[in-house]
Every structure is written in structure tokens, then in C-alpha cells.
Amino acid sequence: xxxxxxxxxxxxxxxxxxxxxxxxxxxxxxxxxxxxxxxxxxxxxxxxxxxxxxxxxxxxxxxxxxxxxxxxxxxxxxxxxxxxxxxxxxxxxxxxxxxxxxxxxxxxxxxxxxxxxxxxxxxxxxxxxxxxxxxxxxxxxxxxxxxxxxxxxxxxxxxxxxxxxxxxxxxxxxxxxxxxxxxxxxxxxxxxxxxxxxxxxxxxxxxxxxxxxxxxxxxxxxxxxxxxxxxxxxxxxxxxxxxxxxxxxxxxxxxxxxxxxxxxxxxxxxxxxxxxxxxxxxxxxxxxxxxxxxxxxxxxxxxxxxxxxxxxxxxxxxxxxxxxxxxxxxxxxxxx
Amino acid sequence: xxxxxxxxxxxxxxxxxxxxxxxxxxxxxxxxxxxxxxxxxxxxxxxxxxxxxxxxxxxxxxxxxxxxxxxxxxxxxxxxxxxxxxxxxxxxxxxxxxxxxxxxxxxxxxxxxxxxxxxxxxxxxxxxxxxxxxxxxxxxxxxxxxxxxxxxxxxxxxxxxxxxxxxxxxxxxxxxxxxxxxxxxxxxxxxxxxxxxxxxxxxxxxxxxxxxxxxxxxxxxxxxxxxxxxxxxxxxxxxxxxxxxxxxxxxxxxxxxxxxxxxxxxxxxxxxxxxxxxxxxxxxxxxxxxxxxxxxxxxxxxx
Numbered sequence: 001x002x003x004x005x006x007x008x009x010x011x012x013x014x015x016x017x018x019x020x021x022x023x024x025x026x027x028x029x030x031x032x033x034x035x036x037x038x039x040x041x042x043x044x045x046x047x048x049x050x051x052x053x054x055x056x057x058x059x060x061x062x063x064x065x066x067x068x069x070x071x072x073x074x075x076x077x078x079x080x081x082x083x084x085x086x087x088x089x090x091x092x093x094x095x096x097x098x099x100x101x102x103x104x105x106x107x108x109x110x111x112x113x114x115x116x117x118x119x120x121x122x123x124x125x126x127x128x129x130x131x132x133x134x135x136x137x138x139x140x141x142x143x144x145x146x147x148x149x150x151x152x153x154x155x156x157x158x159x160x161x162x163x164x165x166x167x168x169x170x171x172x173x174x175x176x177x178x179x180x181x182x183x184x185x186x187x188x189x190x191x192x193x194x195x196x197x198x199x200x201x202x203x204x205x206x207x208x209x210x211x212x213x214x215x216x217x218x219x220x221x222x223x224x225x226x227x228x229x230x231x232x233x234x235x236x237x238x239x240x241x242x243x244x245x246x247x248x249x250x251x252x253x254x255x256x257x258x259x260x261x262x263x264x265x266x267x268x269x270x271x272x273x274x275x276x277x278x279x280x281x282x283x284x285x286x287x288x289x290x291x292x293x294x295x296x297x298x299x300x301x302x303x304x305x306x307x308x309x310x311x312x313x314x315x316x317x318x319x320x321x322x323x324x325x326x327x328x329x330x331x332x333x334x335x336x
Numbered sequence: 337x338x339x340x341x342x343x344x345x346x347x348x349x350x351x352x353x354x355x356x357x358x359x360x361x362x363x364x365x366x367x368x369x370x371x372x373x374x375x376x377x378x379x380x381x382x383x384x385x386x387x388x389x390x391x392x393x394x395x396x397x398x399x400x401x402x403x404x405x406x407x408x409x410x411x412x413x414x415x416x417x418x419x420x421x422x423x424x425x426x427x428x429x430x431x432x433x434x435x436x437x438x439x440x441x442x443x444x445x446x447x448x449x450x451x452x453x454x455x456x457x458x459x460x461x462x463x464x465x466x467x468x469x470x471x472x473x474x475x476x477x478x479x480x481x482x483x484x485x486x487x488x489x490x491x492x493x494x495x496x497x498x499x500x501x502x503x504x505x506x507x508x509x510x511x512x513x514x515x516x517x518x519x520x521x522x523x524x525x526x527x528x529x530x531x532x533x534x535x536x537x538x539x540x541x542x543x544x545x546x547x548x549x550x551x552x553x554x555x556x557x558x559x560x561x562x563x564x565x566x567x568x569x570x571x572x573x574x575x576x577x578x579x580x581x582x583x584x585x586x587x588x589x590x591x592x593x594x595x596x597x598x599x600x601x602x603x604x605x606x607x608x609x610x611x612x613x614x615x616x617x618x619x620x621x622x623x624x625x626x627x628x629x630x631x632x633x634x635x636x637x638x639x
Binding site: 015016019020022023024027028030138139141142143144145146147150151153154158270271273274275277278281282292293295296297301304305307308311312315316 | 474477478479481482483484485486487489490491493494495566570573574577578579580590593596597600601604607608610611614615618619622623626
């Protein structure tokens, strides 16, 4: 049954990826500027522009161009950046790990704080802690991340000097030897603990800002899930059996309350990838968000659209993973 | 009336009549809603303030929000300039007041179109079922496969950097959510007895959808809509912040924060007030949306 479900989801994945490529392809063709002209530069002669049009296949019928585009995508060929002239795939490979590391830590923050906060909020309903939890879960969704980022930068960097204002490592510090591209992991793998701490310090502010909205949603989901579960009979039974309250709450109740939250938490990861754009710009974080931003500034559509495609694909993959985890966690689905 | 099966006595009829309240008006509902939680009052208050600013903010602004006056650049808050001035000497209070109409206006347009298109698609998909449903839903899947901000960014970047294109981009991002939502409701409603009854007496599909199904989906749409205003406001200002939406000198809040970025170390007021306005607007709609959800749907009251 699980296998069947996964196979079905994989089929769907192929379909969605095809659709994604179609949308991005259409986008790249509604561009109001002539791509051949952009590549050739503003002062190129009409002949040179025509030559480039031929060279890049821009004179062929649209469907041929799409097939060509798809053909490239399968081999991770996203075309060349119109400004740097480097293959976009190369740029993406360089910048993606930074974004992933940032999103992972943001997620970690949201889950590590959100789950306990949601549980305690539900268990001590209407207490001061609950008020705090609920405030977080509304305020976290209301504060614009880019504004919060700038405010925190002002206090924690400019005023107090506690945290660095951006970048993954201070200027001049050598990056750890690249294994995963995640600096904290690579530093540990290299056995360099102080470098690990340094990278962590740089991650702290950006991941906190990025994770706040996710924290709000996780807290809310866990709280409402717990409230629902705590009112059920088996919890009363567990309590009546004389089980310790913390065992009832953290083992019996949380397990079932988390189930609906898993899907939502998974969706957050995709949203974090999207939200990373704004945060990366402010913290000079060399990820694909900032790359996309710079590409927008330079009218480098190829790069913008490739970033969109990559984030879309990552989003779809994460959601697939979440679905599978959900099935594995929920015994009711397994048997049916 | 535990003695069921007996005809009701005149006494029970009288008590029933006396107890039955007068027909509930909209005002009653609003009063109950506000009484439900102080947070609802806060939400309604915030929204009222910013709607007022969106309508009259530019008229009431004490200074010109666009015209530079370099003689008074980067002044801290004072009795003349309550929120201080920016790097061109423009009054930040006036700019914040005039900015409300961009954020709320854009959110209003985006969500109106998204709701219309989404509801239309959702009604058709849900009611028609079969291949039409399948096609339409796979189409929404495609749009939902992107994180909203990223797709909007790509659309706005390719179409060109104007506020109008931001509207197009965000509309493209939001309509599928409503299509999904409405479809789900329709699927649930169309099997209900009152719809079956309408069908049995020969009501046309159009009438069934318009008179029986659509009104019953409104509550869900309204709750979603209220929550989405906040997201739309944030997304619009976020896109403006990265230079895709409103362009300077438009006093749009996201654009203002982008401008303030360079000066935030010497002029805290420049970045503080547009951000505060943005936060409070979104907060208002989130509070209202949460309150409405609890109010309209008793099943989620505990959440």
C-alpha cells in the first residue's frame, strides 16, 4: 500500500515538474525585452543580434524551444546567466547550500521552540505562558520579516555588537573544506569546533528572523492539536491508570497531536525557501535568494526563472517527503 | 419537552414563543462577535484605523508626502514632524498616512480578483466533477507547487517593476487557494439533503449553485479572505522592498523601509514607523481572521 502510494506520488511529481517547467518557460517568453538583445548587449549591431538569436535557438517555433529547454533541464542545464555568462546551474550549485543551511536552522528553531511552547500552552491553558504562546503565534505572522531583520540588526549588531550583521563567516576566515556545503556540518566534519561556533553565530540572527513565521504556525498547530487530544478518553484512561502527567502529555498526547502538524510543518520548509529571499538580501547571505535578487536587478531573467524552478522543485520534493513520513507515522493509513 | 410523542400543550408553545428571540440582525452578530474576545475588538479597531487612513490619509497628511525639502532632512521626531523626516526632508508621518492606500488598495484588488476567479473555478470543478474537476484541480496544483512569494517574484520580475504587475503576480498566486477551498465545500455541500431536494424539484444547476451552494460557502471564504489580507499586504510590501512593486517616490511602506535601510543607524524613526504601520495593519487582519474563524465555526472554537 505504501509502495503504491509512493509510486502514485512520484507520477504526480513528474507531472508537477513538467508543469513547473512549462510555467517558467512561459514566463521567460512574456519578458517584455528581447532576450537576444540582452545577451548581445545594447550596442550590438542588428546582425549580431540575429546571430545570437540563431545561436540560442530563439528563432525556432515555441514548442521546439520548449523541448530544447526541457532537454536541458533533464541534464540540469538551465542555460547561461545573461549577465555573468556562466551556466546558471553552476551558480545555483554554489549558492544553494547556503540557503539550505539557513532554512534548516530556521526550521530547527521553529520546531525546537514551537513544539514545547505549543504543548505547554495547551496544558496550561489561559496561563501566562499560554498568553505568550498565543501572542507569538499571531505576532510572528504579522511582523514583516525584512523589517524585523533590520531592527534586530540595529540592536544586536550596531548597538550591542553581540552578533555579526551578515555573511556566513567573517571576511578573511577560511571556509571549511567543502563536503556538504553547510558550513556548520563541514566545520564539524573537519574537527574544527571554533569554526563551527563561528558559523553558528552567523546563522543565529538570520535563521531566527526567517523561522519566526514558521514558529508561529508550528506553535499554533501543536497547541490546537494538543487541546483536541487532551480532551479525549484515552488520555483520561492514561491519567486514571496513574501514569505520570509528563508521560501522558509528552508521550501519549503529543504523539497524536503532532500527526496533523507534520504536514503543516513540512509545508513550512517550502515557505522558508521562499521567505529566504528577503532575509538573505538583508543579511548579505550568499544563497540563491540573494542571487535571484541580484539577477532581478540586472534583468537576468534566465537566472531568476531558474531559481524559481529550483525552489519550486525543492518545494514539491519536500512535500512528497512529508507525505511519505505522514503515511509511515499514521498506522491508520498503513492498513487501509 | 421530554414527553415526546405528545402534542405540545399551549403552555409549552407559549414558552417557546416567548423564548424564541427576535430575528438576529447583523448588528446583533457584530455585538456578539466583539463580546467574544477583547482581541476581536483590537482587530476591528486596527482595521478601522487603517481603512480610514487608506481613504483619507493623503488628504489629512500634515505635509506633502512626495515633495522633497532637503533643508529638514533626517530630522528626529518633533512637534512639527511627529515621526521625523527622511533623507529628502519628507515628513514620515505624512508618508505613512498616505501609504495605507497602497497596501490596503493593492490587497483589496488582488483578493477581489482571486476570490472571484477562485470561487468560479471551485464551483465548476466541484459541481461538474469528472474530467473537468480533474483538469481544473491539476491546474491549481501547478500554481500551488511554488512558494507564493517566489512565483510572484518571478512573475513580477519578468513583467516589469510596477505595482500593477505586483497585483497580477499576487493574483496568480492567490486564486488557486480559493478554487481549492470552494471546491472542497461544494463537494461536501452537494451531497447534502437540501441540495438534493432542490435538484429533485427541478432546480437548474445554476440556481442550485447560486442559491443553495454559494451562500453556504461564504463563511469559509470570508475567514480565509480576512487572513489573506494580512499575507497580501506583507507580500506586496515585501516585493516592493526588493524593488519589484511600487517604485520611489511612492510612499508605499515596503518601499519606504527599503529606502530607510541605508540610514537606519543614524535615523531610527525612518525605519520604525513604516514597519510599525505594516505590522499593525497585518496584525489587525490576523486578529479579525482568527476571531471570525472561532465565531463562525463552532467546531474550531477551542483552537
